[in-house]
Each structure stands twice: as C-alpha cells, then as structure tokens.
Amino acid sequence: MADGPLRGVRILDLTHVWAGPLATRFLADLGAETVKIESPMGRGPRDYPVNEVAYGWLGSDPGDEPWNRNAIFVKQQRNKQSVAIDLKTDAGKETFLGLVREADVVIENFHSVTMPKLGLSYDVLSTENPSIIYVAMPGYGLEGPYSQRVAFGPAVEAMSGLSDVMGYGPDEPRNTAMALMDPVAAVSAAAGVVTALRRRRKTGKGAFIEMSLHDAAVSFCGAWLVDRQLGNPLERLANGHPEMAPHGVYPSAGEDQWIAIACRDDGEWRALCSVVPGLDPDADFATRQRDRSEIDALISRWTACRDKQTAAGALQVVGIPAGPVNATPDMLSDPQSRERGFFVPIEAGPTPMPGNPMKMKGLSSADWTPCPKLGADNAAVLKGWLDYSDDQVAELERAGVIVDRPPR
Numbered sequence: 001m002a003d004g005p006l007r008g009v010r011i012l013d014l015t016h017v018w019a020g021p022l023a024t025r026f027l028a029d030l031g032a033e034t035v036k037i038e039s040p041m042g043r044g045p046r047d048y049p050v051n052e053v054a055y056g057w058l059g060s061d062p063g064d065e066p067w068n069r070n071a072i073f074v075k076q077q078r079n080k081q082s083v084a085i086d087l088k089t090d091a092g093k094e095t096f097l098g099l100v101r102e103a104d105v106v107i108e109n110f111h112s113v114t115m116p117k118l119g120l121s122y123d124v125l126s127t128e129n130p131s132i133i134y135v136a137m138p139g140y141g142l143e144g145p146y147s148q149r150v151a152f153g154p155a156v157e158a159m160s161g162l163s164d165v166m167g168y169g170p171d172e173p174r175n176t177a178m179a180l181m182d183p184v185a186a187v188s189a190a191a192g193v194v195t196a197l198r199r200r201r202k203t204g205k206g207a208f209i210e211m212s213l214h215d216a217a218v219s220f221c222g223a224w225l226v227d228r229q230l231g232n233p234l235e236r237l238a239n240g241h242p243e244m245a246p247h248g249v250y251p252s253a254g255e256d257q258w259i260a261i262a263c264r265d266d267g268e269w270r271a272l273c274s275v276v277p278g279l280d281p282d283a284d285f286a287t288r289q290r291d292r293s294e295i296d297a298l299i300s301r302w303t304a305c306r307d308k309q310t311a312a313g314a315l316q317v318v319g320i321p322a323g324p325v326n327a328t329p330d331m332l333s334d335p336q337s338r339e340r341g342f343f344v345p346i347e348a349g350p351t352p353m354p355g356n357p358m359k360m361k362g363l364s365s366a367d368w369t370p371c372p373k374l375g376a377d378n379a380a381v382l383k384g385w386l387d388y389s390d391d392q393v394a395e396l397e398r399a400g401v402i403v404d405r406p407p408r
Helices: 019-029 071-075 090-102 122-128 151-158 181-203 215-221 223-229 265-275 285-290 290-305 308-317 328-333 335-340 378-386 390-398
Strands: 008-012 031-039 080-084 105-108 133-136 205-209 247-253 258-262 323-326 341-346 352-355
Touching: 008 019, 008 090, 019 031, 019 105, 031 090, 031 258, 071 151, 071 352, 090 122, 090 352, 090 378, 105 181, 122 133, 133 181, 151 181, 151 215, 151 352, 181 205, 181 215, 247 290, 258 308, 285 290, 290 308, 308 323, 328 335, 378 390
Parallel strands: 008 031, 008 105, 031 080, 105 133, 133 205
Antiparallel strands: 247 258, 258 323, 341 352
C-alpha cells in the first residue's frame, strides 16, 4: 500500500458513487490500508451494455472485463484492495465480522436502513470490536423526517440553499450540475476519521461518526445564509459578485473559449483600465455595479480578440486576478499542473488521474497502486488479516460468497 502518515491504519470501505469513495481515496493516498468491500454485482453485470456507461471507459476501451474499466469508478479506487463478498450470506457476514475485528475504521454511505437490515449496524460491529471507528454517510442522516429518503447530489445541493443564489436572474435558479456536495462531504468525512483516530490514540475508545450529505451541504453555505437570516435581500448575479466589480467570465478568441476576471478594489480597477481601453479609471464601486453591463461589454470586446492564456497573462502582470476557463484537455496540458506533477498516469490507457492536493514530506505518488480488479485481493486479505487457509478461501469461492468477476 501507499506509504504515508496513516500507514498501519486499516479501513474497510463499503462506500459507493462519489462522496464515500473520494473520502476513502484521500485516506488511502495518506497510507491507510484500505480494503474495498464490494458486492459481487457492485461494478455491474458481466455482459455490460458498453454504450450505456456514464463518463466512458479507461482509454475509451471497455476491454474483455468492462466491469473493471468504468472510468468514473476506477478514478476513486486507487491505493485500495478489493474483496468482493456477498454480505447477504451467513458465511459472507461471518467473514466480514472477522475483518471488522481486525480493522480500525468502517465507512459506508448506504441508505440509512441498509446496514441494520444486513445485521451489520454500528451496535453489532462495535460489539465485535469496541475500538472500531464507524462512519455512516446517509443522505439525510439517521434521524429526522427525511432520514428514510433517497438522496442524490443534485437534489441535496438544491435543498442546501446553494441553488437559491445561483442563476442568471430572479426567475432562473441553477445547480452546479456536478453534485458539488459529494466532494464537500468527502472532505468532511476524511477529517472526521482522522480526528477520531487521534482521539482514540489518547482514550482508546472507538467512535460512531454520522456524516449527513445534506448537513455537509448546508455547512458549505455561508454568507448568503447569514444575509437571509438578517433579512437582507439576495440577488442572483450570474457570474457577478456583490462585493466586486467587474467580476465575471468573458469570451476569448476561439470557439467556446473563456476567461475569468475579478476586480476586488479601486486599485485593481485602475490597473484593469490601464490594459482594457474605454474604461473610466475614476469610476467608484457603486458606479461600476450600476454600469456592470456596459463595463462587461467593453471587457468582452477586449478579451474576445485574444487567446485566453495571453489575456490572463497580460492581466496578471498588472495584478488582476484572472485565469483561463479550462476544459479537460487544458487542465492536462496546463504548465502549472504539469510542473507540479498533479495528474498521475497510474491507470492503463493511459488515463491520467488527479493526484493528491496535499503535499508534504514523505508523501509521493511513486508507490501508488491502480484500482484493483473486482475481488483481486480476496485471498490476500483473508489470509493476511484472518489467517484463512487455501482450503477456506477455496470453499468461499465455490459457494459464491467471494468472487473475482460478476456472477452474471
């Protein structure tokens, strides 16, 4: 496994979709021995409908084992091991509880009733291992009138209040369209695990951490939530900003090319006027807000005939926060990302994957491992953690309790 400050910590990862797998990916990148506990059908059927997968395949090729090449799944699973086990069987449940006795952390983001229905609630797991740290990440928590509801990122985002302040006018609220609350919850969950591990080192006690996706989303909503409580009116400003003018995204040379520009104060406004012709350097903030449309038109006229990188460079020289709006190819070729080695060619394809945003001594992607195939580590984990014999592993395989390919 990867080296790092969490080396020696054992995590059983039962998560799916994005929020949970990203949380455990953070922890695995930091060296935690992370075993992904997967349903035998968790990656989809053996005969995958290759034209129906979201976000594509590694290297645009489903290969002979498409269930192992779903790009959005693979992206979240580096530095982990895979044990594909049927938790609905008695033998599967018994084996899992054996792993729990050897683990430090169990994390899942199922519906609130899933683990109790399996007979694997925190009460059961903490009886097997009193020092276990258990993280539950249901959409709306384990209590309250919404606890039985099904949650998904875009719906939770709208309920968080963020959509109320996004949009191009009073009658057109918008979502980010990328389930922003999932990574917000992922960071919160990873922080919760590290905090509980630190506390356990002092007290010897395990912990139950309830991580509601909805709560994480609401905690992300800051100033506008306070403004609403104070009775202040909220206005959807598209790409504008209530305290900066001008502030927006402007067209640049080329098809669907854009640049983002922010002007935080009068000094930056005067610097912008020295670059963009036609602007009045004596205009104060109130005037700039009032004349926002005219100012945006003048800036757009200047940016539209310039490459976004060139325009951003010219503005940065005079101290204006500006940057090109990057699409995926731009991000991969961006000189800043390339110099810092952020994207890591860890998977086959080649398909560069985002690295770890944390940089610290002793952390490196040099020892990272790619996403394991389904059930690739069944034998290694059961032998290493539970001292199972070859015969015991083979019996579980014959019974279909553990698998290394979808059963159907």
